[in-house]
Amino acid sequence: MQLPSALTPLRHPAFRMLWLANLCSNTGMWMQNTGAGWLMTSLAPSPLMVSMVQVASLLPVFLLALPAGALADIVDRRRFLIFAQAWIAGAGTLLAILAWTGQLGPWGLVALTFAIGVGTAMNSPAWAATTPETVPRQDLTGAIVLNGIGFNLSRTIGPALGGFTVAAAGAEATFALNAVSFLVVILALVLWKREAPRASLPKEHFLSAIRAGLGYTRASPVLRGIMLRGFVFFLFAAVLWGLLPLLVRQQLGLGPEWFGIMLAAMGIGAVGAGFLLPSLRARLDRSGTVTAAAVLTGAALVLLGQATHWAVAMLAMLLYGVGWLAGASTLQASAQLSVPSWVRARAIGIYQLVTFGGLTLGAGFGGWGGESFGIGYAMGLSGVLCAVTGLLVRRYPIEAPSAELAGQAGDASPPAVPRPEPAAQSLAALLNDDSGRVLEAVRYRIDPADRAAFLAAMAACRQVRLRSGAQGWRLYEDVAHPELWVELWLMESWTEHLREEERMTEWDRSILARAAALHRGSAAPEAARYLNVMPGLPG
Structure with a gap:
């Protein structure tokens, strides 16, 4: 029945x-x-x-x-x-x-x-x-x-x-x-x-x-x-x-x-x-x-x-x-x-x-x-x-919009930020919740003709970063070289940075991929991470 x-x-x-x-x-x-x-x-x-x-x-x-x-x-x-x-x-x-x-x-x-x-x-x-x-x-x-x-x-x-x-x-x-x-x-x-989800x-x-x-x-x-x-x-x-x-x-x-x-x-x-x-x-x-x-x-x-x-x-x-x-x-x-x-x-x-x-x-x-x-x-x-x-x-x-989401999920463009290297993952025991804030950066080279499309894509990237735990986000344009851009965002700790990857959905990754697709260069956008080694100082 x-x-x-x-x-x-x-x-x-x-x-x-x-x-x-x-x-x-x-x-x-x-x-x-x-x-x-x-x-x-x-x-x-x-x-x-x-x-x-x-x-x-x-x-x-x-x-x-x-x-x-x-x-x-x-x-x-x-x-x-x-x-x-x-x-x-x-x-x-x-x-x-x-x-x-x-x-x-x-x-x-x-x-x-x-x-x-x-x-x-x-x-x-x-x-x-x-x-x-x-x-x-x-x-x-x-x-x-x-x-x-x-x-x-x-x-x-x-x-x-x-x-x-x-x-x-x-x-x-x-x-x-x-x-x-x-x-x-x-x-x-x-x-x-209950089968509790396993956490790394x-x-x-x-x-x-x-x-x-x-x-x-x-x-x-x-x-x-x-x-x-x-x-x-x-x-x-x-x-x-x-x-x-x-x-x-x-x-x-x-x-x-x-x-x-x-x-x-x-x-x-x-x-x-x-x-x-x-x-x-x-x-x-x-x-x-x-x-x-x-x-x-x-x-x-x-x-x-x-x-x-x-x-x-x-x-x-x-x-x-x-x-x-x-x-x-x-x-x-x-x-x-x-x-x-x-x-x-x-x-x-x-x-x-x-x-x-x-x-x-x-x-x-x-x-x-x-x-x-x-x-x-x-x-x-x-x-x-x-x-x-x-x-x-x-x-x-x-x-x-589920139809748009389904289309974006299949985007074959490279992700805007490479995943952490295995060596970086292994540092999790040392770089933990007490490590201080982590500044993440991604550098892009954008054709000036794509400036408006890039700004629209980065507005969506900002929401992805904040949804994934970022405490602040900024986008800067090089004054002398308008084709160069840098995206910056802060994570509370190295552990929170590692959680950032786990928190992203396929939709989030597809949004980052659309921004990365506007990058002009033989390699993917350059990603870097900086640890606040003097957390007691202001700023």
């Missing part, structure tokens, strides 16, 4: 095991979120305090996504994930005990929600970066979409279970079940036989890893476009999370089970969208999909803000789920596919820092708007802004 195309990644055993475990933990997390949101409407029933529960769960990701991504790239990823899951389980257990004994106040709920968010923040970049390790590249986009389906399937099941659990046994029961669900993930991670160089230092991740992001126009579009999408779409409990309770006059049902309706819409996305990709590129998702999500928020009957609200939640899944999973897939493996967790961490920053601001904006103008007005205004800004930023690219 052939699986539907949306379920194809489940044929890989490691991905299937981790996907099912993650489905369990996400279901528990949504039950806990439902219980926490509803409990706050009793402890402190103001829009601002209810939205603070969402802010407390999202803010840690904004604060910790970058260091979490760096750690996930430089330590054993499986052990790191086990630690993060154990942290969440411990914080959830404490939350359940305090709620059961009646010692939990509104700020205690916010604080422990924040603690659980810390575990989620540490877990998210590492977990997202495991997907390419469990499926081949041709199934990666489908696996990311399937992760979104699983997340929203749990969003369908979890809130409904959470709403009925709150009605039957109180919010504390949802907190306890959430803590138990993370034990399932720990077991799956223990059973996962020492592990990166924490601060160096962060600098390299930030440098890669600054030099990647596609990744910057993904983050910008993700920020504006989540900024205005996130208003729902802070205001939905009060909309159900006050505007619709319904109980906690209906809060869960509304979230389940959204999950149903998202799961349906996940199954439709493979066929939608044949008609729309990723950029068009994200734009359409922003418009649909905005329309759903406007409709929900005006709803006074449960049926209208259910329809709005279904549409919101479709838009949310289409936008979120497409942006996440673009982020993962746009970066090489060595920087993937860091890039995802930076992407999550930006997008969760939007989510945090959006949830806070929703609470302030609901307090100042009313729930319906705040949702409607956010919906309009979500659609309008989605249209305004659609010109920013979120995927590399």
